[in-house]
Amino acid sequence: MWEQRYEQAVRDIIRYSALGYERMLVTAAGGNVSVRHGDKILVTRSGVSLREVGEADILLVDLDGNVLVKHGEFKPSKESGFHLAIYRTRPSVRAVYHVHPPHVTAFTVEGGAFPRVTSAAKNKLCPAPLIEPLRSGSRELLERVAETVRENDEKTQALILSGHGIVSFGETLEDCFQTAELMEDSARIAYMASQIRAASVVSSGAAGV
Numbered sequence: 001m002w003e004q005r006y007e008q009a010v011r012d013i014i015r016y017s018a019l020g021y022e023r024m025l026v027t028a029a030g031g032n033v034s035v036r037h038g039d040k041i042l043v044t045r046s047g048v049s050l051r052e053v054g055e056a057d058i059l060l061v062d063l064d065g066n067v068l069v070k071h072g073e074f075k076p077s078k079e080s081g082f083h084l085a086i087y088r089t090r091p092s093v094r095a096v097y098h099v100h101p102p103h104v105t106a107f108t109v110e111g112g113a114f115p116r117v118t119s120a121a122k123n124k125l126c127p128a129p130l131i132e133p134l135r136s137g138s139r140e141l142l143e144r145v146a147e148t149v150r151e152n153d154e155k156t157q158a159l160i161l162s163g164h165g166i167v168s169f170g171e172t173l174e175d176c177f178q179t180a181e182l183m184e185d186s187a188r189i190a191y192m193a194s195q196i197r198a199a200s201v202v203s204s205g206a207a208g209v
Contacts, residue, residue, distance in 0.1 A: 001055045001071070009035040009042050014053050016097065016173040017044060021051035025099040025180055031165070032077035035173060036087055036094045039063060043083060045074040050099075063088055078137035085146035086169050092154065093169045097176035100165035101184035103191050108162040114183065115190035121182055128158045128166070128183070136164065158183065 002010050017033050020026050031050045034043035041061050044050070048057045059076050060069035065084055067076065077083075083096045104114060114128050129148050134141040145167065148159055157179045158168040168179040 012173045016177045017050040017053040020099050025101045031099045032079045034083045034096045043080045081142040082145040089146045089149045095173040096169045098167045103187035117190045118186045121186035126155045128160045130160045133162045
């Protein structure tokens with residue numbers, strides 16, 4: 001279905017899309033994945049669940065978003081605009097991974113910063129800039145993502161979209177997936193720790209009655 005030169009990128013998109021769903025980084029038809037191949041981008045289509053992405057669910061577009069190859073009447077993900085904005089802003093990026101990890105997202109709903117509480121997160125992750133709530137698929141979100149990438153240095157691996165999820169980017173989809181998984185792991189542990197603290201306070205209070 002795909003030319004040989006695109007086969008590895010297509011396999012990577014299928015693999016890491018499914019892994020994102022399996023690891024509960026995304027649900028339903030949320031999330032989108034892309035890989036850069038030269039001056040072209042392979043990106044998942046609109047409306048597909050990452051758990052079932054196949055070869056026919058991937059489109060080829062140029063850096064302006066013009067569709068070059070598609071199967072059927074599918075359209076690129078509505079979030080492909082900010083994928084392309086990242087590629088245009090930072091040419092060293094070869095892959096972009098957008099998912100909705102629940103614990104990371106929960107902290108942003110409450111206006112909190114991403115909690116890098118584990119040693120792995122502290123050692124391997126840079127602070128992730130937080131972008132204010134903006135409508136999914138909007139021009140405003142695209143422009144804000146591009147602006148935030150431009151304002152931060154090459155060490156930045158991810159952005160957090162308030163109430164929406166995260167966008168990780170790097171040299172490979174494996175890098176992007178590991179960043180997203182590590183961020184969610186740290187946020188989950190931070191949440192668990194907060195529950196333990198809350199239970200300890202309640203227990204101490206009861207003991208003092």
